[in-house]
Amino acid sequence: MVQAEVANARILFYRTGVTEFIRFQGTATYLTNDSLEAAVNAALALERPLLVRGEPGTGKTLLAEAITEALGTELIHWPVKSTTRAQDGLYVYDTVQRLYDSRFGEGDVKDIRHYIKLGPLGRAFSSSKRVVLLIDEVDKADLEFPNDLLHELDRMRFVITETGDEVVAAQRPIVVITSNNEKELPDAFLRRCVFHFIDFPDQELMKRIVKVHHPAIDQSLVDQAVVTFYQLRDLPRLRKRPSTSELIDWISVLRRAGVGTERFVRELPFLGVLLKKEQDIETLATAKKNGGWKN
Structure with a gap:
């Protein structure tokens, strides 16, 4: 077994033959405990979303930033609102900009691809490297959002209806989902996540x-x-x-x-x-x- 440190972050890679296991141990600026590390490492090993709950200000969002730092990758932040839909995370078709360009003669309005803008999920899927996707405050959205979200994460691909182009994920993103426990989440959603509650520090x-x-x-x-x-x-x-x-x-x-x-x-x-x-x-x-x- 070979143990190696990556960059300056406290994340360890354990290799046995062709198997590689990533173990998160926090960073120099983000302190962890055994239970939090176990939850993160389980999510990494299973490639499941990590659902993190806790009081506001207990470091849920900072956890995603710490995992990003430890892995030396990119963080894509998706703050959820009450009107957010899973489709918004894939892409949006900017009809307003296309209409504006058609009226004032700017841009190539014939090529609809210029007006397709990938959302956070779409950017995570289309990235050439494995990124951390932070879905922040999932409990702000309506009750259908969590299950719709996991459906898209399970498929790891989607079709842009307006162009017929298919976006297929090269690598599964590391997904961190935060919740302030403002509303109950569906059981089907909870079954497919690794869960951790961040206790308030002593x-x-x-x-x-x-x-x-x-x-x-x-x-x-x-x-x-x-x-x-x-x-x-x-x-x-x-x-x-x-x-x-x-x-x-x-x-x-x-x-x-x-x-x-x-x-x-x-x-x-x-x-x-x-x-x-x-x-x-x-x-x-x-x-x-x-x-x-x-x-």
């Missing part, structure tokens, strides 16, 4: 995450900021709990403003980076007034 892991983004910051300030962050998240009746990305932003502001530990304890500044709802600010004020807050 305080020790959070300190490691912060250190990755702010390696030179005063550790005592980080310790106080992290403790305060978790105290805020534990406040009763908080409508929007602050996320990991918001903590990193908060510490960045504290650092740029030169806030030391004494001022931090005295003022607890820039809380608007963490608390985004008026009711949550009032909840904190009430907790302070009633003695339910210690900083």
Whole structure:
């Protein structure tokens, strides 16, 4: 068995005869745990979509970026909206542009291929290399979208109706699908995915995450900021709990403003980076007034 590192990313290739197995172990800027690595590696080995759920700000989108970095390939990002259809991911026929060109004499309106624009799925299928396809917030679309999506991923080919051209995937893309758990996904869709729920980091892991983004910051300030962050998240009746990305932003502001530990304890500044709802600010004020807050 031969083990080799690729580029500077922590991804290992294990070869036995002609069999190659890719093992993802995170990157220098994306920290993982055993369960997350196992889910990613299972999806890579089975060539199945990886469905990732978790609170907003827990690193679901960044996971796709980390896999892309580790593999040294390209990331194609497909943000899903409430009106998104699976067909939109394949291609769109830009009739508006063709009409405009026909009116003003621009472009070759006779060649309809000039007005066919590949969508994220189409670009992933037509790529000469294996790419990472991030389908972001799949639960925003209607209930038919997930099954239609997997149907296209299973076929790995489609025909452009307007031209008769067929696009056939040279390699199956690595598909990462994120969900904020806003609605239930169909069982048929879930059966064909590898699933992982990203737990919210505990305080020790959070300190490691912060250190990755702010390696030179005063550790005592980080310790106080992290403790305060978790105290805020534990406040009763908080409508929007602050996320990991918001903590990193908060510490960045504290650092740029030169806030030391004494001022931090005295003022607890820039809380608007963490608390985004008026009711949550009032909840904190009430907790302070009633003695339910210690900083």
